[in-house]
Amino acid sequence: MGTAHAEAARADRAAVQELERTFAGRLVHPHEPAYDEARRIWNGSISKFPALVAYCTGVADVVAALDCARRGGLPVAVRSGGHSFPGQSLCEGGIVIDLSAMNGIRVDPVHRTVRAQAGVLLGALDRETQHFGLAIPSGIVTHTGLAGLTLGGGIGWLMRKYGLTVDQLLSADLVTADGTFLQVSAESQPELFWGLRGAGGNFGVVTEFEFRLNPVGPTVLAGPVLWPLEEAPRVLRFYRDWITDVPDELTTVVVHRKAPSLPAIPPDLHGRPVIAVISCYTGDIDEGQEVLRPLKAFGTPLLDLCVPKPYTQHQAMFDPSFPHGWWYYVKACNVDRLTDDVVDICAEHALRVASPLSTGGIFHLGGAVARVGEDETAYSGRGVGHTFNINGNRTTAEGFEEERAWARDWWSALRPHHAGVYVNFLMDEGADRIEQAYGAAKLRRLRELKREFDPANVFRSNQNIAPAEWPQGA
Structure with missing residues (x-):
């Protein structure tokens, strides 16, 4: 191993050791019996080997995991339900920030809103909201993660009546690549709020959502x-x-x-x-x-x-x-x-x-x-x-x-x-297909937003939007 590689390996170890001292959740390393289960996702055709899986319990854990990745020079993937077709909630040799333990749901039936953490699955959300005869438009498989579905748009059985999942989004709590915590809404960070509603995985880790609820059923x-x-x-x-x-x-x-x-x-x-x-x-x-x-x-x-x-x-x-x-x-x-x-x-x-x-x-x-x-x-x-x-x-x-x-x-x-x-x-289909998903004008706007909130493209294990002035697809 060359000097540069040895120094990088030491930096990785030091960063992970620091994370172990401060992390409240569970950390799973490759040598542990739980590792193979921890790296499994919904799509069985995808197999990747992360250096660490970090099961976060709250915002502080998310910030600590991002800090570890930054100091150790490790790639990052964010996993909520792990339900993406191309398996982008895993990464090779990096840190998987797993949000599944952050699964709290709080319904306000009077104001018809719900707050849901990023690890919530659709079935759990429906169970809580339907207790009050309410729902948000969401996907069509109950073990899908709410976060990934929302941040890409969210089509499903209620969409012609109430719109997409993102059309009911009122606010989101977001941790950026440098650990900054933001509360994002139409009133606070309106441009970022625009970007979250359809391209949200590119700008940070959303830890909690607030949605408008609608009368449905039961x-x-x-x-x-x-x-x-x-x-x-x-x-x-x-x-x-x-x-x-x-x-x-x-x-x-x-x-x-x-x-x-x-x-x-x-x-x-x-x-x-x-x-x-x-x-x-x-x-x-x-x-x-x-x-x-x-x-x-x-x-x-x-x-x-x-x-x-x-x-x-x-x-x-x-x-x-x-x-x-x-x-x-x-x-x-x-x-x-x-x-x-x-x-x-x-x-x-x-x-x-x-x-x-x-x-x-x-x-x-x-x-x-x-x-x-x-x-x-x-x-x-x-x-x-x-x-x-x-x-x-x-x-x-x-x-x-x-x-x-x-x-x-x-x-x-x-x-x-x-x-x-x-x-x-989308599967992993390249920059042209991402442009087809957003259109050239929106993609330019999103790339400017990416440059502001993730200029180093830390959040790239997704349908990636490169920061402005980077080659798209780099």
Whole structure:
């Protein structure tokens, strides 16, 4: 080992030893039995080996971990739920700042707000807020971390009624790379507040969020209606026309896949290729039945599971299809409309799916999402009609490359219709795709903000925005 490397190693050891003296949470080193579990994340296809995993208990621990990384010259990754597709909540040879122990939730039912720490998972948040008949728009898998979802935008079952998760954000507590603690809102640090709402992981560690709450449920009209996948062209053309005038109370997702082996699905349908329109109507149940009547009556459905149910039950519907440890790959894009060409591409490529775990999903946007001005948040794509999420999934490495190729081929066929991309659905795809997520004008603004709050690009284990004057993607 050369002199420079030896000095760097000593600096690392000294910084970690100092952290051990001051840290209130749990530190997991590579030599410990708990290490392999500590470095696991939701996407089983990602394997990285950090030098240290720091389970923080509060802001002081976050500041101490960042100070250790700075003094030791170590890279940093921030982990809340660990649910990102590309595994950016891990880093090689650095410090993982794990926030999972910071999971407090405080609901104020009078003022309809909630404060949630950065380690909160969506299911826990829904449980607390639904006790009061309230909710925030959030994602569609309950073991997703609130922090990562929010900082990228946050699409889900309530978005057409109430907007994105970031549209309900009132304030955030943030620790910057140099350990400065900031309370960020529209009144305090308005430009940073703009950037947090869609590109937030680039500017610091958010330790706590404050959200506006909305009346929801506790019962919603929700669930899938299934048809044979061979009927996809007819179903999609009907669906395209039907959603043109549905009310904001209704959010839908179209899914192409092989029917999963779940108790609610008859055994003779398990593994059968299907197209499903999954609905969530947040409003009067009788009115919702009238809105959904044309969908339920179209053609000859194989199965209709769209019924009144608790909102929390519907939120957990996708959980069995996206458990921890499977191998996940996603290709994503936005499209403006489901044109005949888009419909035909979907029908063709969906029929080629091999894995019973892979899915091709289409989220219907619009409604409240589109009523927020494009320049009001860093999140981009307010005016697009749909977001595609094409998942090539396996339980292990066996067959994974084939599923990745299937997802890429479908995405590539849609290329003439691409209209940006939702940043939370990106893999590690490079600077061009990040620019597609934000647009050139917003990216320039974000890079200026990055230069102000993270000029050394400490927070780069993310969909990274380089500081202004750096080469983007460096």
